[in-house]
Amino acid sequence: MYKPLITNASKTFGNNRWIAYSSKLQREVFLFSDLEYEHWLIIESNPTIIDFCEQPLLMNANINGKLMASIIDMWVKYDTGHEEFIEIKYSSDLTKQRVINQIAIQKHWCNEHGFQHHVRTEEHIRTNRMLLSNLKILVKGHKQQKHQLDTDRYLIMKILKGATAKIPLTFLIQETKIPQNRLFLSIGQMILNGEVYSNISQQYYGLNTEVWVDV
Known part of the structure; x- marks a missing residue:
């Protein structure tokens, strides 16, 4: 517009x-x-x-x-x-x-x-400095992986859409077998794109970050 x-x-x-x-x-x-x-x-x-x-x-x-x-x-x-x-x-x-x-x-x-x-x-x-710190990390990661791998997204969304609770990244790494660094980049891109919700406003981005979808 x-x-x-x-x-x-x-x-x-x-x-x-x-x-x-x-x-x-x-x-x-x-x-x-x-x-x-x-x-x-x-x-x-x-x-x-x-x-x-x-x-x-x-x-x-x-x-x-x-x-x-x-x-x-x-x-x-x-x-x-x-x-x-x-x-x-x-x-x-x-x-x-x-x-x-x-x-x-x-x-x-x-x-x-x-x-x-x-x-x-x-x-x-700047009310939530933790959120801003996490978002800056996700944006830097997005520069490294501008084009998200479709296979990563498919595997992640398959688990999240079938879940009834918030899922920690440790569980996604275990279930998808996606390497940790690559999964961090893919999840970060999905958070920035608004495809998944997360708790990055409440804790620093890492293995204990939880993600979910609004279905």
């Missing part, structure tokens, strides 16, 4: 750029701070979010009688059809006049067009 207005080719925007590959979008995404990158990790791994776009739209609004513009950080769409726009800011920046104006423009535009608007800070995004 949207395409990013600002990409890595834009030399004048941002001083802390990240380029990441999104399996969800099947393209590279361009992020302009550590906080935006960490927010993307959460968006990418959320199975209820089916689409998103970074830097998707230039919003215009009259603020105190003056026409002003701001590019919003992200648009997301959920599997329910609900859409919303998100601005990502460090909490220390929220009192700066430039940021106050940006948020006012965005909120005004969203109100006029019937969209929800949210501001996400490190207080929201």
